[in-house]
Amino acid sequence: MxxxxxxxxxxxxxxxxxxxxxxRVEHAFERAHADGRAENDTRIRxxxxxxxxxxxxxxxxxxxxxxxxxxxxxxxxxTVAGVAKRGDLVDREGRLLAANLTHYTLSVxxxxxxxxxxxxxxxxxxxxxxxxxxxxxxxxxxxRGVVLRGLTPAEKARIHDLGLPxxxxxxxxxxxxxxxxxxxxxxxxxxxxxxxxxxxxxxxRDEILKAGAEGKTVPLSIDVRVQAAxxxxxxxxxxxxHPRGAVGVITNVQSGEILAMASWPxxxxxxxxxxxxxxxxxRAAASVFEMGSTFKAFTVAIGLxxxxxxxxxxxxxxxxxxxxxxxxHDFHGTNRILTLREVFNHSSNIGTAKLxxxxxxxxMSRYFAALGLTKRAKVELLESTRPLxxxxxxxxxxxxxxxxxxxxxxxxALAQAMGALLNGGRLLPLTIRKLDPAHRPxxxxxxxxxxxxxxxxxxxxxxxxGTGRKADAPGLMVGGKTGTGEKYDPEIxxxxxxxxxxxxxxxxxxxGPVGADRYFVLILLDEPQGGIRTGGWVAAPxxxxxxxxxxxxxxxxxxxxxxxxxxxxATARVVPPQPESGL
Amino acid sequence: MIRAMFNHRTRxxxxxxxxxxxxxxxxxxxxxxxxxxxxxxxxxxxxVERDIRKEKTxxxxxxxxxxxxxxxxxxxxxxxxxxxxxxxxxxQEATADNIFEVAQKSVASRPAPPPIPADNPEPMPEFxxxxxxxxxxxxx
Numbered sequence: 001m002x003x004x005x006x007x008x009x010x011x012x013x014x015x016x017x018x019x020x021x022x023x024r025v026e027h028a029f030e031r032a033h034a035d036g037r038a039e040n041d042t043r044i045r046x047x048x049x050x051x052x053x054x055x056x057x058x059x060x061x062x063x064x065x066x067x068x069x070x071x072x073x074x075x076x077x078x079t080v081a082g083v084a085k086r087g088d089l090v091d092r093e094g095r096l097l098a099a100n101l102t103h104y105t106l107s108v109x110x111x112x113x114x115x116x117x118x119x120x121x122x123x124x125x126x127x128x129x130x131x132x133x134x135x136x137x138x139x140x141x142x143x144r145g146v147v148l149r150g151l152t153p154a155e156k157a158r159i160h161d162l163g164l165p166x167x168x169x170x171x172x173x174x175x176x177x178x179x180x181x182x183x184x185x186x187x188x189x190x191x192x193x194x195x196x197x198x199x200x201x202x203x204x205r206d207e208i209l210k211a212g213a214e215g216k217t218v219p220l221s222i223d224v225r226v227q228a229a230x231x232x233x234x235x236x237x238x239x240x241x242h243p244r245g246a247v248g249v250i251t252n253v254q255s256g257e258i259l260a261m262a263s264w265p266x267x268x269x270x271x272x273x274x275x276x277x278x279x280x281x282x283r284a285a286a287s288v289f290e291m292g293s294t295f296k297a298f299t300v301a302i303g304l305x306x307x308x309x310x311x312x313x314x315x316x317x318x319x320x321x322x323x324x325x326x327x328x329h330d331f332h333g334t335n336r337i338l339t340l341r342e343v344f345n346h347s348s349n350i351g352t353a354k355l356x357x358x359x360x361x362x363x364m365s366r367y368f369a370a371l372g373l374t375k376r377a378k379v380e381l382l383e384s385t386r387p388l389x390x391x392x393x394x395x396x397x398x399x400x401x402x403x404x405x406x407x408x409x410x411x412x413a414l415a416q417a418m419g420a421l422l423n424g425g426r427l428l429p430l431t432i433r434k435l436d437p438a439h440r441p442x443x444x445x446x447x448x449x450x451x452x453x454x455x456x457x458x459x460x461x462x463x464x465x466g467t468g469r470k471a472d473a474p475g476l477m478v479g480g481k482t483g484t485g486e487k488y489d490p491e492i493x494x495x496x497x498x499x500x501x502x503x504x505x506x507x508x509x510x511x512g513p514v515g516a517d518r519y520f521v522l523i524l525l526d527e528p529q530g531g532i533r534t535g536g537w538v539a540a541p542x543x544x545x546x547x548x549x550x551x552x553x554x555x556x557x558x559x560x561x562x563x564x565x566x567x568x569x570a571t572a573r574v575v576p577p578q579p580e581s582g583l
Numbered sequence: 584m585i586r587a588m589f590n591h592r593t594r595x596x597x598x599x600x601x602x603x604x605x606x607x608x609x610x611x612x613x614x615x616x617x618x619x620x621x622x623x624x625x626x627x628x629x630x631v632e633r634d635i636r637k638e639k640t641x642x643x644x645x646x647x648x649x650x651x652x653x654x655x656x657x658x659x660x661x662x663x664x665x666x667x668x669x670x671x672x673x674x675q676e677a678t679a680d681n682i683f684e685v686a687q688k689s690v691a692s693r694p695a696p697p698p699i700p701a702d703n704p705e706p707m708p709e710f711x712x713x714x715x716x717x718x719x720x721x722x723x
Contacts, residue, residue, distance in 0.1 A: 047585065054603065061610040065617055096650040102640050153644055178650035228655035475673045549670060558673045 085173065087211025089187060089200060091224045092259075092434045098187055098201065100212070101176045104151040104169040106159065108135075109144045112166035122162050123147070127155065150174060175201070181266045183227045185282040186220070186258070186381075186432060189269035198282065199269075200432050203380040219434040221257035226250055229549040230260040234523060237542040238264045241502075241528035247283045247411045249522045250550065253419040253507070254515065255435050256428035256443075258379070259554075261285075261412075286383040288408035289524065292485030292535065293347045294505040295404030300344055301421050301455050302367045303355045305447040311454055313340045315351035323396050328353050344458050345466030347482060349403045356402030357395060364402070365393040370446045371420055371427065377412035378429035385410055404485055414505065415520055420446045421455050422507050424514040440515075449514045460510040471506055471540035473548040475558030480506030480521075480543065482535040487527065499527050504539040508547050509556055519554060521547055 011019070028044070089098040106127075113119050116139050124130055130148050138145030149172070151159070156169055175190050188199020196202040200220060211218045234248040246264035251257065263283040267275030281287065303309040318335045321328040330348050343351030356364055368374055376384045388408035390397040400406035409417075412430055420427040426443030435441070459479030462468045467482045483503040489496035503524035509516070523539045523546065532538070551558065591598040662668040677685045 044585070047589070050603075057607065057610070061614060064614045095653075096646055099643060099647055101643055101647060153640060176647055178647040179654055180651070182654065182656075225655050228659075232656060475676075552671065557678070558676055 085212040086175065086208045087214075088217040089208070090217045090219050091222050091227075092219060092257075093223060094217075094219070095224045096178055097183065097220065097222075097224070098175060098177050100173050102153070102171050103149070103174045104153070104156040105149045105172055106147045106151055106156075107144050107168045107170065108138050108147055109166045109168055110139060110141060111143070113139075114165060119164050119166065122164055123159070123167075126158055126162060127151075144168065177269045179224065180270065181268045182224065182231065183222055183261070184266050184269045185263040185280075185284065186222060186227075186261045187269055189272040189280075192273070198280070198383060199381065203382055203432070221252075221259060221432050221434050222261070223259050223553060225553045226550045227260040227262065229553075230546055231262045231264075231266070233542045233546045233549070234262050234264050236545075237523065237525060237538060241525055241530055241533070241538045243525040243529070243538075244527040245278070245281070245283050245287070246526065247287075247522070247524040248546070249284055249411050249415045249520075250546075251415050251419055251430060251520045253423040253428075253518045253520050254440055256416070256419060256430050256441060257435055258412075258415075258430055258432050259519070260550075282381070282383045283526070284411045285377070285379070285381045286385050286410070287526075288385060288387055288410050289501045289503075289526065290405055290408050290485035290487065291414055291503060291524075292404040292483040292501065293349075294414065294481045294483030294503055294535075295401065295407070296344060296347060296352045297421060297455065297459065297481045297505065298368070298371060298373070298417065299352050299356050299359075299364075299402040300340060300458065301447055301451055302359055302364060303340065304454050305367075305451040306359055306363055308358045309340050309355055311339065311341050311458060314338065315340070315343055315348070315354050317343070317348045317350040317354075319350075321350045321353050321399070323353070323399050326396075328399060341458055341461055344481070345462050347403075347467050352403045353399040356398050361393045361395055361398045364398050367446070368401070370444070371417040373407070373409055373413060373417050375413075377410055377416045379412055379416075380432050381412075384412060387413060404483060411522055411524055415522055418505055418507070418520050418522075422452060422518055422520060424449045424452050452514050456507065456510040459507060463506075467536045468504060468506070468540050470536060471504055471544040471547075473508070473544045473551070476547055476551050476556060477509035477511045477559060478506055478544065478547055479508065479510040480504055480540070482540060483524075484534045484536075498533075500533045501526055502528050502533055502535040502538040504535050504543045506543045506547065508551070509559075511559070517554075517556070519550075519556070 025048070086100050088096060088100075091097055106123075108119065110116070120132075120135055120139060123135060124132060127148060135147055138147045151169070159167060160169070175194070175196075177184070177187060177189075184199075186199055188196055188201035188203075190201065191197045196205055200218075201208065204218060208218050230248045230250055234246050238246045243264075246262075248260065248262040248264075249258065250260040252259055261284050263281065265279045267279040272280060300309075303313075304311070314337050316337050317330060318337065320330075328349050330346070330350050338346060338348055338351050340351070340355070342348070343355070372378065374387060374389050376386045378384075387410065390401060390406055393401075397406055416427070416430050419430075420443070425445050425447040427446045428441055428443040456479055459481060460477060461479075462482075463472050463478050463480055468480045471480050472478050481504070483501070483505065485501040485503075486495040486497065487499040487501060488494070489499055501524060503522065506521045508519055508521070510518075512518075521543050523542045525538050528538045530538075588599055589597065593601060
């Protein structure tokens with residue numbers, strides 16, 4: 001290669017510059033050699049080598065000074081093992097729900113222990129939770145053996161103060177849930193390796209990791225006080241009726257925020273391995289139920305929204321409704337003509353089915369899809385499961401679906417759809433993230449505002465003089481609908497009259513403009529035991545007590561107790577308690 | 584010039600060698616001194632940072648303990664047990680607007696005072712203009 005080969009198109013500029021310099025030095029040596037000045041040639045070479053070494057030493061010296069004084073290298077700080085650094089989870093008021101805390105793993109190094117017997121006795125006395133067999137196994141190991149994980153700093157200090165040789169502590173990060181079982185299903189838990197597998201921990205994993213890196217917290221939508229009240233009332237109802245499981249959900253219908261969500265039986269997310277699958281199951285999101293008569297709220301709302309009926313339209317419920325091979329009965333028939341309000345208050349299957357037939361399968365199926373009842377509930381939780389819907393939407397299936405049979409949805413899906421009926425008609429996705437209180441999310445319109453106002457009145461009427469009277473809370477204008485669904489029993493290959501799902505879906509307060517702050521409360525008991533298992537009997541009282549307790553936390557002012565307005569009572573005859581009615 | 588630089592001698596030693604050896608010695612001594620002085624500061628900084636980490640860990644543990652102790656269910660249980668407190672009922676709630684009405688009902692529900700004997704009439708209290716001026720206005 002020669003200088004003539006260094007054409008610009010062949011080599012980049014920098015490379016060409018370097019090659020030119022190398023050639024120039026080499027030619028200088030050659031010229032010196034040709035001139036017979038060999039000593040000069042050698043000296044120049046020595047000088048060049050010296051210069052290179054000098055530059056190298058200067059660079060190394062500068063690096064040494066930098067490393068010694070400025071870089072901060074070697075200043076210590078052990079790497080902490082365990083789960084990745086995650087941000088704290090807090091409730092909507094900033095109360096701590098989950099945090100990363102440094103724990104310690106206790107190990108013993110038998111090579112440094114001078115008396116195994118003394119070490120064994122001291123450790124067992126200082127740590128009551130320590131199992132002797134675990135300690136013995138570690139003491140029999142040839143090298144270092146782990147004795148116990150998850151020691152708190154206080155426990156570590158206690159052991160440290162014993163001054164035992166050969167006892168070693170390794171720090172590790174652990175996810176801690178200081179409120180124990182409270183909101184366990186919503187928060188989620190970690191698997192053994194430290195990875196989140198459920199709840200908000202799993203659903204918001206990236207967000208929580210980012211917050212942890214930035215030293216921030218992740219605020220959730222729930223309110224710890226509301227959550228505690230719901231869980232307490234749910235547990236009280238469960239202790240009374242011994243169901244297979246129970247669910248409680250409270251949402252803000254104007255924002256879609258989940259203020260509380262509970263599944264019974266619960267578990268302590270600090271020790272998920274001690275819980276059974278039944279305990280870890282999030283029934284609010286991951287289970288589907290035939291809700292029964294709470295679905296009548298949807299049918300009535302669709303009837304009003306399509307102008308097929310008004311609250312005062314009448315339906316003949318005096319005789320059972322024959323649909324092909326089967327007959328639809330009322331659980332406790334009135335055997336007379338009822339207005340739509342009375343159909344709702346008496347929870348008449350016949351009246352609701354006739355309304356659905358008037359609406360027609362096409363419109364019913366379109367409304368059900370628009371209400372989100374044919375898909376999984378839109379919420380961050382990955383547990384949210386798909387509903388079981390009819391294979392075809394003909395008149396027969398439509399009549400069943402109109403009063404909540406033949407369709408299984410999750411409690412969260414029910415809450416999402418009810419929210420649309422009660423917030424002015426906007427279908428909002430549910431969320432476990434805290435939203436800006438000043439911002440109200442826009443949603444796809446499903447029903448009109450007039451329909452919402454009518455439904456609020458009708459649902460209030462049901463609590464004032466219908467099947468939901470046990471859910472009333474003084475001064476809080478509670479409205480709602482009972483629901484009792486029969487479960488399919490594989491043993492008898494038919495719906496069981498004994499395995500039922502009792503629920504109550506409530507809204508409060510029902511007064512005020514359509515955009516007023518309003519809350520939805522659902523309590524559901526799966527297979528309650530006892531003589532009376534209807535939603536109005538097993539779930540409605542728990543809803544009333546829950547609302548009475550949470551109203552102050554939500555800023556809902558109690559109204560002076562006044563007689564119900566005439567519009568509600570005009571056609572709402574007081575329904576006596578019907579423990580055997582199935583309402 | 585280069586030749587002169589290499590040939591120049593001071594007391595028999597090549598000047599260039601002396602200069603380079605001096606530079607090397609200066610650098611070595613400088614680095615050593617810098618490390619010595621910085622080492623003390625670094626140790627102190629390390630100790631303070633360890634203390635800060637320890638305090639932060641303690642604070643986080645305390646925060647978690649506070650959250651654990653302030654569980655709503657626990658506070659409610661303790662309030663009922665030791666303070667005889669209970670949830671507020673609707674009869675115990677009032678707004679500034681209806682406080683006058685509540686006061687009237689309270690007065691109306693009191694038993695009538697016993698009649699004052701004619702021979703021992705209760706003395707009339709002296710008129711206090713300051714007290715009379717303090718009137719609770721509805722809505723305040």
